[in-house]
Amino acid sequence: MAPRPLVAGNWKMNGLRADAAEVRALATLLTDDLACDVLICPPATLLTTILDAAKGSAIAVGGQDCHAKVSGAHTGDISAAMIKDLGCSHVIVGHSERRTDHGESDALVRTKAEAAVAAGLVAIVCVGETEAERDGGKTLDVVGRQVLGSVPDAATPATVIVAYEPVWAIGTGRTPTEAEVAEVHGFIRAELSQRFAAAGAEFRLLYGGSVKPSNAKSLMAVANVDGALVGGASLKAVDFSGIINAYN
Numbered sequence: 067m068a069p070r071p072l073v074a075g076n077w078k079m080n081g082l083r084a085d086a087a088e089v090r091a092l093a094t095l096l097t098d099d100l101a102c103d104v105l106i107c108p109p110a111t112l113l114t115t116i117l118d119a120a121k122g123s124a125i126a127v128g129g130q131d132c133h134a135k136v137s138g139a140h141t142g143d144i145s146a147a148m149i150k151d152l153g154c155s156h157v158i159v160g161h162s163e164r165r166t167d168h169g170e171s172d173a174l175v176r177t178k179a180e181a182a183v184a185a186g187l188v189a190i191v192c193v194g195e196t197e198a199e200r201d202g203g204k205t206l207d208v209v210g211r212q213v214l215g216s217v218p219d220a221a222t223p224a225t226v227i228v229a230y231e232p233v234w235a236i237g238t239g240r241t242p243t244e245a246e247v248a249e250v251h252g253f254i255r256a257e258l259s260q261r262f263a264a265a266g267a268e269f270r271l272l273y274g275g276s277v278k279p280s281n282a283k284s285l286m287a288v289a290n291v292d293g294a295l296v297g298g299a300s301l302k303a304v305d306f307s308g309i310i311n312a313y314n
């Protein structure tokens with residue numbers, strides 16, 4: 067059976083307390099018989115505010131990153147245990163913006179994912195090639211290496227989600243063709259099946275990169291796409307609900 071889809075919003079470094087209104091508005095737009103799970107990952111400063119705004123709704127809340135350690139002398143960082151302690155259920159790790167801005171390696175991302183799972187969170191592990199890597203015919207090499215290096219050995223479909231986000235599609239309005247998405251998602255599925263046997267079929271694989279209401283239905287219909295990781299279009303309730311509706 068295909069995994070239950072997840073539509074996740076990553077607010078990145080956007081949002082002030084007043085933007086909790088978007089979450090309250092989203093809650094009113096969601097139907098009771100949702101065919102997918104819904105998650106919002108606001109900046110750490112808003113986790114409590116958004117948890118409050120989402121209370122009583124189907125909207126889960128997650129972090130955008132965590133440190134690999136539980137606690138200690140790491141100024142400015144936040145641990146998975148802290149995110150869990152607030153009442154969150156998920157955390158994104160290894161987003162390409164963190165890999166680029168903070169030089170995060172596959173090994174570090176794997177350690178963060180392990181820390182997230184140890185804290186009781188679901189880790190959303192991001193992978194994806196740059197434009198130069200795609201143009202150079204290296205997409206599957208790069209994605210395969212990232213999946214192997216970033217997904218913990220102890221990963222299970224209940225504790226780890228993999229998000230494929232081609233870097234060149236993030237925030238650009240450009241998306242891969244459905245055939246390109248199908249190729250990479252099929253490849254990730256095969257890699258996970260090789261490594262985790264029958265459980266490989268049950269991991270959720272999200273697509274991310276310029277998902278919007280107008281393209282969500284066709285992207286979400288691609289084989290082995292079990293939901294979306296949405297950036298810009300998750301900031302406004304009306305846009306995000308338009309994407310969630312791809313499943314209704």
Ligand SMILES: O=C[C@H](O)COP(=O)(O)O
Nearest residue numbers: 076236237275276297298
């Ligand atoms: O985490 C989300 C992705 O980076 C996608 O961002 P975007 O929807 O703004 O392209």
